[in-house]
Amino acid sequence: MKTITIDPITRLEGHGKISIFLDGKGDVENAYLQIPELRGFERFCQGRRAEDMPQITSRICGVCPVAHHFAATKALDAAFHVEPPVAAKKLRELMYMGYFIYDHILHFYYLGGPDFVVGPDAPASKRNVIGVIEKAGVEVGKEVIKHRAYGQKITAILGGKATHPVCGLPGGVSKGLNKDEVKEIEKMAKSCVEFAKFSLKLFDDIVLKNKKYVDLILSDPYQLKTYNMGLVDKNNKVNFYDGKIRVTDQKGNEYDKFDGKDYYKHISEHVEEWTYIKFTYLKAIGWKGFNDGKDSGIYRVGPLGRLNAAQGMATPLAGKEYKRFFETLGGKPVNSTLAFHWARLIELLYATERAMELVKDPEITSQKIRNPVGEPGEGVGVTEAARGTLIHHYKLTKDGLVEKANLVVATTNNAGAINMSVRDAAKGVIKKGKVDDTVLNMVEMAFRAYDPCFACATHTLPGGMPLEIKIYDSNRKLYKTLKQNI
Amino acid sequence: MGRGKEAKTNKKLQVAFYWAASCGGCEIAVLDIDEKILDVLGLVDILFWPVAMDFKYKDVEAMKDNSIDVCFFNGAIRTEEQEHIAKLLRKKSKFLVAFGACAVSGGIPGLANVANRDEVFKVAYLDNPSTDNPKKIVPKTSVKVKEGTLALPEFYDTVKTLDQTVDVDYYLPGCPPTPDQIMTAVSAIVENKLPPKGSVIGSLKSVCDECRFEKSEKKIKQIKRVYEVEKIEDKCLLEQGIICLGPATRGGCDARCLDANMPCTGCGGPTPNSVDQGAKMISSLASILGIEGEEKMSDEEIQKLIDQIVDPVGTFYKYGLPSALINKRVIKK
Numbered sequence: 001m002k003t004i005t006i007d008p009i010t011r012l013e014g015h016g017k018i019s020i021f022l023d024g025k026g027d028v029e030n031a032y033l034q035i036p037e038l039r040g041f042e043r044f045c046q047g048r049r050a051e052d053m054p055q056i057t058s059r060i061c062g063v064c065p066v067a068h069h070f071a072a073t074k075a076l077d078a079a080f081h082v083e084p085p086v087a088a089k090k091l092r093e094l095m096y097m098g099y100f101i102y103d104h105i106l107h108f109y110y111l112g113g114p115d116f117v118v119g120p121d122a123p124a125s126k127r128n129v130i131g132v133i134e135k136a137g138v139e140v141g142k143e144v145i146k147h148r149a150y151g152q153k154i155t156a157i158l159g160g161k162a163t164h165p166v167c168g169l170p171g172g173v174s175k176g177l178n179k180d181e182v183k184e185i186e187k188m189a190k191s192c193v194e195f196a197k198f199s200l201k202l203f204d205d206i207v208l209k210n211k212k213y214v215d216l217i218l219s220d221p222y223q224l225k226t227y228n229m230g231l232v233d234k235n236n237k238v239n240f241y242d243g244k245i246r247v248t249d250q251k252g253n254e255y256d257k258f259d260g261k262d263y264y265k266h267i268s269e270h271v272e273e274w275t276y277i278k279f280t281y282l283k284a285i286g287w288k289g290f291n292d293g294k295d296s297g298i299y300r301v302g303p304l305g306r307l308n309a310a311q312g313m314a315t316p317l318a319g320k321e322y323k324r325f326f327e328t329l330g331g332k333p334v335n336s337t338l339a340f341h342w343a344r345l346i347e348l349l350y351a352t353e354r355a356m357e358l359v360k361d362p363e364i365t366s367q368k369i370r371n372p373v374g375e376p377g378e379g380v381g382v383t384e385a386a387r388g389t390l391i392h393h394y395k396l397t398k399d400g401l402v403e404k405a406n407l408v409v410a411t412t413n414n415a416g417a418i419n420m421s422v423r424d425a426a427k428g429v430i431k432k433g434k435v436d437d438t439v440l441n442m443v444e445m446a447f448r449a450y451d452p453c454f455a456c457a458t459h460t461l462p463g464g465m466p467l468e469i470k471i472y473d474s475n476r477k478l479y480k481t482l483k484q485n486i
Numbered sequence: 487m488g489r490g491k492e493a494k495t496n497k498k499l500q501v502a503f504y505w506a507a508s509c510g511g512c513e514i515a516v517l518d519i520d521e522k523i524l525d526v527l528g529l530v531d532i533l534f535w536p537v538a539m540d541f542k543y544k545d546v547e548a549m550k551d552n553s554i555d556v557c558f559f560n561g562a563i564r565t566e567e568q569e570h571i572a573k574l575l576r577k578k579s580k581f582l583v584a585f586g587a588c589a590v591s592g593g594i595p596g597l598a599n600v601a602n603r604d605e606v607f608k609v610a611y612l613d614n615p616s617t618d619n620p621k622k623i624v625p626k627t628s629v630k631v632k633e634g635t636l637a638l639p640e641f642y643d644t645v646k647t648l649d650q651t652v653d654v655d656y657y658l659p660g661c662p663p664t665p666d667q668i669m670t671a672v673s674a675i676v677e678n679k680l681p682p683k684g685s686v687i688g689s690l691k692s693v694c695d696e697c698r699f700e701k702s703e704k705k706i707k708q709i710k711r712v713y714e715v716e717k718i719e720d721k722c723l724l725e726q727g728i729i730c731l732g733p734a735t736r737g738g739c740d741a742r743c744l745d746a747n748m749p750c751t752g753c754g755g756p757t758p759n760s761v762d763q764g765a766k767m768i769s770s771l772a773s774i775l776g777i778e779g780e781e782k783m784s785d786e787e788i789q790k791l792i793d794q795i796v797d798p799v800g801t802f803y804k805y806g807l808p809s810a811l812i813n814k815r816v817i818k819k
Contacts, residue, residue, distance in 0.1 A: 019634070019636060021633035021634055029633055030631075030632075030633050032631070032636055034636060034638060037507075037565070038606065038610065038625075038641055039507060039564065039595045039598065040595075040598045040601065040606035040609070040610065042609045042610055042614070043598065043600075043601045043605055043606045043608075043609040043610070044597040044598045044600055044601060044606075046609070047600065047797060047799075047800065048597075048797055048800040049711065049796060049797050049800060049801065050713075051711055051712050051713050052751070052797075052800060052804070055751060056594055056597070056800075056804070058509075059509045059511070059593070059594035059595070059661070060509060061509050061510060061511075062508070062509035062510040062511020062512065062513070062514050062515075062662065063509075063510045063511075063514060065509075065511065076713075080713070106517075142521070145520055145521055145523075146520075146521075148517075149518070149520045152518060156742075159746065160742050160743050160745060160746030160748060161742045161743070161746075162514075162518070163511045163514050163515055163518070163662050164511060164661060164662070164753075165746075166743045166746050166748040166751075167746050167747075167748065169712065169713050170713050171713065174712075174718060174746055174747040174748045175745075175746040175747050175748075263616065264615045264616045267616065268616055268617070268618040269614070269616050269617040269618065270617075270618065270619075271611050271617065271619045271623050271624070271625075272623075272625070273623050273624070273625055273626050273629045274625065274626075274629040274631060274636040274638065275625060275638070276625050276638065276641075278610075278611070278617065280616075283618075287618070370716065370717070372716055373713050373714070393615065393616075399796055400711060400713075400796070401796060401797060404615075406614055406615050406616060408616060
């Protein structure tokens with residue numbers, strides 16, 4: 001049997017590593033994506049002060065600190081039995097939109113998008129943000145830098161600083177907005193709406209008008225018929241900051257809908273010996289290995305999971321795009337992993353429109369931003385991180401220290417599906433032991449579509465990832481090494 | 487961005503970035519210099535930078551020693567691979583800069599030194615409300631699956647700072663460092679105005695010096711948790727009873743957390759001329775609590791004041807446990 005190791009260990013820490021095993025004919029028998037990193041947050045959160053959780057857990061991820069910050073803050077609201085004032089919730093959600101604007105722009109232009117904008121078979125040296133700028137123009141490049149920065153600035157105004165904000169407190173936020181800040185945010189948000197529209201048009205022109213790309217999106221190796229999960233509001237529209245967790249099945253029908261606090265009754269995590277990451281699944285169905293279909297509990301989260309799990313977007317322009325998305329790709333649910341990119345841009349448009357709604361809301365300047373807390377107890381907080389459903393769960397002592405912490409992060413929710421996507425892409429493109437550079441990128445694209453925070457968990461990179469494939473013969477002797485971007 | 491041969495033919499500074507046990511926030515901080523990144527690219531060649539460019543272990547191994555002018559290294563050292571790469575980059579770099587709190591002093595991941603590997607594994611994989619693990623399996627460094635063998639790097643018992651692993655030339659603190667701090671460091675390097683080896687490239691002020699709130703000499707009787715203070719007023723947070731690490735923390739951040747009405751939690755590390763940030767803060771706190779008049783207080787009263795500090799490790803060493811004078815819990819096996 002031959003072994004192929006796709007080893008982005010060049011990420012130095014080796015934050016992600018793919019091993020592909022071939023059978024006697026040289027076809028793929030199985031593939032494993034390993035996450036060789038763990039930092040132990042759930043352990044060292046024990047004994048810490050409850051109020052430190054929003055700032056400690058934001059250090060899980062410097063790409064999506066706001067998601068952890070508010071999942072933690074919401075868990076503290078629940079644990080301290082306090083409902084924040086309406087204005088505080090709006091301020092939190094506005095900051096959340098700033099975060100989504102920055103993060104989705106980062107992914108589309110710097111991380112995953114280059115595969116499409118520049119092209120899946122473009123030279124590796126062009127499959128990065130510079131390649132995107134070359135193709136779309138320097139003016140576009142400046143707009144990308146500007147609007148990514150706007151997202152960060154909105155977060156910084158509200159949160160003190162953008163990377164590792166500080167404003168979240170049980171019962172509210174520590175800082176309100178003044179009129180000058182509102183004006184500044186409105187100006188930036190308005191510009192972001194136009195930029196989101198432009199980005200969707202760019203996707204239209206470069207990807208959707210190119211039959212080759214559309215065929216690729218719809219091709220077999222990139223389809224996965226899993227369940228889908230995401231937070232929805234009371235109208236079952238996508239919501240990033242709050243709502244109920246909705247799960248839809250392979251036909252797009254509602255399978256489950258529950259409050260975040262009951263998460264452990266609905267989902268479980270499975271442990272494997274060969275990776276530090278855990279794999280979540282729907283508890284009622286059970287862990288049935290790395291399989292899709294209705295009999296396997298594996299589900300997907302993130303932009304595609306959210307769009308599939310909801311019944312629309314709550315803002316007008318994003319709502320129209322939502323309809324067009326499903327019409328174009330053959331109805332609900334869309335199972336193509338590569339459709340994550342389009343879904344992400346639709347969410348970017350939603351985030352910008354929602355930011356405009358919030359910043360124009362007269363209540364946004366209210367200084368009633370805190371409510372007094374009750375006795376410390378136990379609480380769960382759920383938000384949608386840019387790449388999927390994020391759950392924080394704390395049990396506090398009577399002194400307000402953390403007794404226990406449990407964190408189910410977006411990448412864990414997608415881990416089973418990512419593994420399957422990598423395996424299926426490998427099976428689809430590697431035949432009779434034939435492997436070349438394009439094949440490597442096709443495998444890489446299968447997981448890059450999910451999530452740049454996978455990048456954060458594993459420290460993979462934007463553009464082409466340096467990969468090494470080692471092929472071993474049946475005696476496990478190395479007979480060929482293929483390299484990409486090396 | 488030149489690489490390899492092309493880079494050797496010009497005189498631009500050859501720079502490398504690397505991340506170890508960290509969150510990616512230091513990379514985002516570099517991107518947050520926004521359009522200035524274009525100016526920086528005019529001054530330096532980035533030999534490698536995982537967040538923006540493609541490279542490979544072997545590229546680094548193949549380099550001649552000292553062929554990187556400056557390597558900015560963020561993240562703490564937690565696994566055998568991180569240790570290996572830190573040693574490799576040390577060898578290949580003329581200057582090695584510990585970039586950000588994790589590399590400088592262990593950072594938030596360094597708080598894991600309150601536990602060891604077995605405890606971390608137990609909480610992550612065994613004793614956990616959503617994990618279903620009847621066979622009680624935990625990840626292993628080498629696992630036989632039916633198709634072959636899979637390997638994982640070893641997860642160490644303790645977290646180390648970069649300078650506990652290799653020799654470090656300069657330190658750039660902060661979680662993450664601010665864009666201004668980053669530009670100051672880059673300019674110092676480009677203009678060859680580097681301070682003596684071992685220096686912290688940063689502000690000489692404390693966070694208090696940069697804070698918008700006036701500090702008087704008022705004493706407090708009681709320590710309050712920030713969420714217990716119903717309305718945080720526009721005055722020194724310490725004087726409102728909230729523990730703020732401003733007096734013991736190096737500035738350069740413009741006291742941005744205080745602008746959001748929240749206390750400094752110490753990410754800038756100790757102030758210049760201070761060795762142990764926690765010790766300095768405890769002394770500041772003792773003073774503001776009036777413990778200096780301890781001869782007049784009963785042991786019971788003193789104990790009562792000290793008991794109000796509910797989590798000394800997490801409060802005073804949030805970003806620097808591995809570099810503190812007492813840097814881990816001793817766990818008997």
